[in-house]
Amino acid sequence: MAVVAVSVAAGLIAFGAAPADAAVGGSGPYPADYETSATLPNHTIYRPQTLPSERLPIFVWGNGGCAANGTGQVNFLREISSHGFLAIASGAPNGSGSTTSQMLTQSIDWAVAENSRQGSKYFGRLDTTKIAVAGWSCGGLEAYAVSADTRVTTTAIFSSGLLNDGDDYQLRRLTKPIAYFIGGPSDIAYPNAIDDWGKLPAGLPAFMGNLNVGHGGTYDQTNGGEFGRVAVLYLKWRLKGDTTAGANFVGADCGLCHSQWQVQQKNLTLGDGTPGTPPVTPSGSPSSGGGPACSAVYTVQDQWNGGFVANVSVTAGSTALNGWLVALSLPAGTSMTSVWNAVSSGSSGNVTVTNQSYNGRLAAGQSVTFGFQGTGNGSGAAVSCTGS
The missing domain is CATH 3.40.50.1820 (Alpha/Beta hydrolase fold, catalytic domain)
Known part of the structure; x- marks a missing residue:
């Protein structure tokens, strides 16, 4: 170099x-x-x-x-x-x-x-x-x-x-x-x-x-x-x-x-940056349970003094998904500053993240990844997934 x-x-x-x-x-x-x-x-x-x-x-x-x-x-x-x-x-x-x-x-x-x-x-x-x-x-x-x-x-x-x-x-x-x-x-x-x-x-x-x-x-x-x-x-x-x-x-x-x-x-799709449609129940509220099975795996991709980048991999279970919702629990003192390939609600504590319009449909066993940047220490976050 x-x-x-x-x-x-x-x-x-x-x-x-x-x-x-x-x-x-x-x-x-x-x-x-x-x-x-x-x-x-x-x-x-x-x-x-x-x-x-x-x-x-x-x-x-x-x-x-x-x-x-x-x-x-x-x-x-x-x-x-x-x-x-x-x-x-x-x-x-x-x-x-x-x-x-x-x-x-x-x-x-x-x-x-x-x-x-x-x-x-x-x-x-x-x-x-x-x-x-x-x-x-x-x-x-x-x-x-x-x-x-x-x-x-x-x-x-x-x-x-x-x-x-x-x-x-x-x-x-x-x-x-x-x-x-x-x-x-x-x-x-x-x-x-x-x-x-x-x-x-x-x-x-x-x-x-x-x-x-x-x-x-x-x-x-x-x-x-x-x-x-x-x-x-x-x-x-x-x-x-x-x-x-x-x-x-x-x-x-x-x-x-x-x-x-x-x-x-x-990581290019034509829909990048287009607001997504969260999975919803008939009442119009975000789905919080009872949908098809899915799993979410959280990893810290990079950590530096005062900030980090993390990825979350969402995988459909034995049934295809029309949409997914990830509940993300961030440690105290940690905040999400931006997210890509997903739509977030909230920035600290308990955060809800849903699919974009282009990556919500998953075949059985298929995976998709979204990422975000945050402040603080990225370790110790917990995730769970609900499908629709």
Whole structure:
């Protein structure tokens, strides 16, 4: 890792030059451009020239080289915005200097505030429940640093990877879906990205696509080139619930599986992030007993000072299940902060966890796993399972 880290670090400072001329407006249905705001200094805001009636999800971006030039990847970012997203890049248009991960947080703070500020052109026009943080190269490292923000819906890492094992705690705390878009084996960040991929928490929904273009990507090409096209598809899926776009990333027959991209997948289904339907009794209350048999096994996947990641495996008994409910008893001082592949009610003490809409039906003997991140010590939890 040390040699790779030196190579990547050297590459991270090489970006920020002016890009090729952008295709005016991008290819999406909402021609887009960029602007600045006095209330968000040193940032560049990409938006549809005419705001559509649909609320815009939010995409915040860290530039290559951590360069404070908000138009360094203008073609790519304008393309994303033209498909109905508010995209905010760190750095002023044609700016100079360096960025920090804090600037990504500032972008999120500003968008959330503008959405609720009467008199703002964005008042009630943004979807602040759908926020992606992303970045290229050094900007990808900034995205990692911000991915634990509870407002973040998904993280996207472009040609980047952690530079040393001492930063692996940033992987352990990941709880939301993540995607990697890397430039293939010739990309100097490739070994680091592959190393990160192997260390992701068990159960975390993750996608990796490698396009053999090297570290420079396709950002300066018309509409951001292939990286722009695929980024739009990913954001439509994760931030707008577009399962047609999501089909490019999920399953052995995924759209990108039949292209020049080399694809890897973990824990992906098209329904990730879709609210589930808990098993219910005829009265409409969650089932608490009397249903088909099932079992639940709790394991601590990772533990660190102050936090942990745990997995629960649910297995149907001799009868098929239409849904399941796990009663989880957490020790005193322990809290659940986020959950994936399931829906939770409560966060400490006695917590009820039910299936998502896509993983409740189990054949006899079939298993499914959900996971969660918590604070405190993960050992000593007790689980029980009820089927419906």
